[in-house]
Amino acid sequence: xxxxxxxxxxxxxxxxxxxxxxxxxxxxxxxxxxxxxxxxxxxxxxxxxxxxxxxxxxxxxxxxxxxxxxxxxxxxxxxxxxxxxxxxxxxxxxxxxxxxxxxxxxxxxxxxxxxxxxxxxxxxxxxxxxxxxxxxxxxxxxxxxxxxxxxxxxxxxxxxxxxxxxxxxxxxxxxxxxxxxxxxxxxxxxxxxxxxxxxxxxxxxxxxxxxxxxxxxxxxxxxxxxxxxxxxxxxxxxxxxxxxxxxxxxxxxxxxxxxxxxxxxxxxxxxxxxxxx
Amino acid sequence: xxxxxxxxxxxxxxxxxxxxxxxxxxxxxxxxxxxxxxxxxxxxxxxxxxxxxxxxxxxxxxxxxxxxxxxxxxxxxxxxxxxxxxxxxxxxxxxxxxxxxxxxxxxxxxxxxxxxxxxxxxxxxxxxxxxxxxxxxxxxxxxxxxxxxxxxxxxxxxxxxxxxxxxxxxxxxxxxxxxxxxxxxxxxxxxxxxxxxxxxxxxxxxxxxxxxxxxxxxxxxxxxxxxxxxxxxxxxxxxxxxxxxxxxxxxxxxxxxxxxxxxxxxxxxxxxxxxxxxxxxxxxxxxxxxxxxxxxxxxxxxxxxxxxxxxxxxxxxxxxxxxxxxxxxxxxxxxxxxxxxxxxxxxxxxxxxxx
Ligand SMILES: Nc1ncnc2c1ncn2[C@@H]1O[C@H](COP(=O)(O)OP(=O)(O)O)[C@@H](O)[C@H]1O
Ligand SMILES: [Mg+2]
Numbered sequence: 001x002x003x004x005x006x007x008x009x010x011x012x013x014x015x016x017x018x019x020x021x022x023x024x025x026x027x028x029x030x031x032x033x034x035x036x037x038x039x040x041x042x043x044x045x046x047x048x049x050x051x052x053x054x055x056x057x058x059x060x061x062x063x064x065x066x067x068x069x070x071x072x073x074x075x076x077x078x079x080x081x082x083x084x085x086x087x088x089x090x091x092x093x094x095x096x097x098x099x100x101x102x103x104x105x106x107x108x109x110x111x112x113x114x115x116x117x118x119x120x121x122x123x124x125x126x127x128x129x130x131x132x133x134x135x136x137x138x139x140x141x142x143x144x145x146x147x148x149x150x151x152x153x154x155x156x157x158x159x160x161x162x163x164x165x166x167x168x169x170x171x172x173x174x175x176x177x178x179x180x181x182x183x184x185x186x187x188x189x190x191x192x193x194x195x196x197x198x199x200x201x202x203x204x205x206x207x208x209x210x211x212x213x214x215x216x217x218x219x220x221x222x223x224x225x226x227x228x229x230x231x232x233x234x235x236x237x238x239x240x241x242x243x244x245x246x247x248x249x250x251x252x253x254x255x256x257x258x259x260x261x262x263x264x265x266x267x268x269x270x271x272x273x274x275x276x277x
Numbered sequence: 278x279x280x281x282x283x284x285x286x287x288x289x290x291x292x293x294x295x296x297x298x299x300x301x302x303x304x305x306x307x308x309x310x311x312x313x314x315x316x317x318x319x320x321x322x323x324x325x326x327x328x329x330x331x332x333x334x335x336x337x338x339x340x341x342x343x344x345x346x347x348x349x350x351x352x353x354x355x356x357x358x359x360x361x362x363x364x365x366x367x368x369x370x371x372x373x374x375x376x377x378x379x380x381x382x383x384x385x386x387x388x389x390x391x392x393x394x395x396x397x398x399x400x401x402x403x404x405x406x407x408x409x410x411x412x413x414x415x416x417x418x419x420x421x422x423x424x425x426x427x428x429x430x431x432x433x434x435x436x437x438x439x440x441x442x443x444x445x446x447x448x449x450x451x452x453x454x455x456x457x458x459x460x461x462x463x464x465x466x467x468x469x470x471x472x473x474x475x476x477x478x479x480x481x482x483x484x485x486x487x488x489x490x491x492x493x494x495x496x497x498x499x500x501x502x503x504x505x506x507x508x509x510x511x512x513x514x515x516x517x518x519x520x521x522x523x524x525x526x527x528x529x530x531x532x533x534x535x536x537x538x539x540x541x542x543x544x545x546x547x548x549x550x551x552x553x554x555x556x557x558x559x560x561x562x563x564x565x566x567x568x569x570x571x572x573x574x575x576x577x578x579x580x581x582x583x584x585x586x587x588x589x590x591x592x593x594x595x596x597x598x599x600x601x602x603x604x605x606x607x608x609x610x611x612x613x614x615x616x617x618x619x620x621x622x623x624x625x626x627x628x629x630x631x632x
Binding site: 171173174176177178179180181182183184187191192195196 | 327349350351352353354355356358359362363365366375380423424427
């Protein structure tokens with residue numbers, strides 16, 4: 001009895017923070033998304049959301065999925081190189097380079113990408129100067145591809161950090177054991193390393209999804225305006241119309257997209273565990 | 278010609294050299310034990326043979342082919358790791374058959390080989406078990422089966438028994454030796470346990486600080502250690518420095534002048550505890566001293582005896598009372614005598630002086 005009281009006291013402050021800063025706003029936006037001004041139930045806000053923004057929702061889903069797939073491929077590639085490369089110098093350089101985007105805020109990353117990817121940006125100018133393209137052939141990568149490139153570039157550091165950490169935590173002997181049975185590095189990656197770091201890859205990708213879903217600066221600065229991502233629409237509803245109910249309904253949609261991916265991940269990891277036991 | 282031929286091998290990490298000029302010839306079907314204290318470079322030597330660490334100089338040959346620069350995956354040398362290094366996400370059968378899968382052996386044939394190996398290592402019926410559900414001894418045997426599955430040119434074992442508890446260790450030790458005799462694989466086994474090395478190996482190489490101090494049959498190593506380090510490491514851990522005969526230290530060696538300074542090493546089991554007597558002119562070493570401590574070992578008592586500056590251990594079936602004065606006698610054949618002029622720099626010897 002006394003123990004449980006003191007336990008309650010101990011977790012009290014943390015629980016209070018969660019309630020005040022997370023559950024209450026969540027509950028509030030839930031209510032606001034589903035009610036009219038007189039608090040009666042309505043689906044009007046969602047109807048409006050789908051009338052006005054269904055293209056943007058599709059656009060967001062496509063951006064998120066492509067970014068996550070690219071992220072998975074690239075960060076596994078880099079982490080595997082860090083773990084398996086026989087060249088220590090390459091590993092040292094790569095280990096330094098891949099972390100840099102960690103220390104750059106999204107808005108700065110977006111600004112950099114803007115000057116890099118624009119029609120007369122750094123990338124195209126360099127290509128033209130090298131004679132690879134003529135100025136007439138240059139295309140602007142601003143828009144959906146620019147958004148994906150920026151997200152992947154920025155999140156790559158984070159997911160590589162997690163995944164390469166998990167790979168480094170594997171017992172080195174396990175890799176050597178496969179090696180002296182004749183397995184190539186690629187085989188070792190596929191057969192020995194990946195199955196064991198899958199949970200971490202899942203966590204890295206789910207967390208990256210949540211981050212991508214919540215960044216406003218990148219679609220605003222790199223996007224072409226329409227279609228755009230849900231975050232930009234929420235900001236627009238709030239700033240231009242003070243329309244909180246529709247903004248909250250849009251928020252619900254992004255919750256659902258994240259929840260969908262999280263569900264997929266959980267189901268997958270449960271299945272893997274089931275297969276093992 | 279030797280099956281595995283290591284010539285002047287020098288290996289290190291970065292600028293630090295760990296192994297200095299190792300020469301070792303292993304015959305086909307032979308089991309050699311690498312024996313040495315922790316940190317002397319045993320694992321490093323195995324890693325170099327497997328190709329996990331690059332060599333600084335020297336050569337490694339297998340069956341007449343040089344493999345010094347060959348990457349690990351093309352060497353056909355397999356290792357049984359100290360940690361077993363089984364893959365926890367694979368079943369016992371998947372672990373064992375992995376090398377066969379990599380070599381594209383047909384499934385049916387690989388499966389048959391897995392069953393054969395499981396029966397060889399006494400794990401019938403375990404093929405679908407998770408390796409994480411196995412005991413230490415069982416994991417050890419899975420690791421062994423996995424390493425043997427591909428019929429390696431050389432099998433290396435890195436302290437394979439050190440993670441097992443004492444009883445299991447004894448039985449696995451015998452199984453391993455019997456298996457090695459039956460299958461006749463060429464192997465190098467690393468251990469820091471002298472008994473293990475003596476029991477299992479055809480020949481023993483004693484390593485000290487990255488050098489082979491002595492290579493020989495178990496009997497040679499045990500009975501005729503060539504250096505103070507080997508003597509000490511093989512259990513002759515009583516050491517005294519003999520300068521001249523004094524009343525309480527008398528040395529008579531047949532066919533040998535006793536006018537030099539010697540380091541004498543001998544086992545506590547070869548040391549006889551006798552009632553104190555002053556004049557003894559028998560061949561051998563006679564010391565007198567006081568019993569400081571006794572410990573019951575089961576078969577006998579171990580006496581800690583102080584003789585002047587030196588503290589010695591002597592075993593006897595009789596328990597001599599503490600503080601009684603006794604004579605210790607070591608027969609000449611049990612004495613390992615090292616001329617200090619030639620063995621001055623041995624570390625074992627110095628650490629013994631301090632201890
Ligand atoms: N990866 C490594 N990097 C640097 N030094 C190492 C490494 N592995 C081992 N050493 C050093 O090499 C020496 C020999 O180690 P090791 O071969 O593991 O000894 P043993 O197996 O005989 O106990 C030790 O001094 C150890 O500190
Ligand atoms: Mg070791």
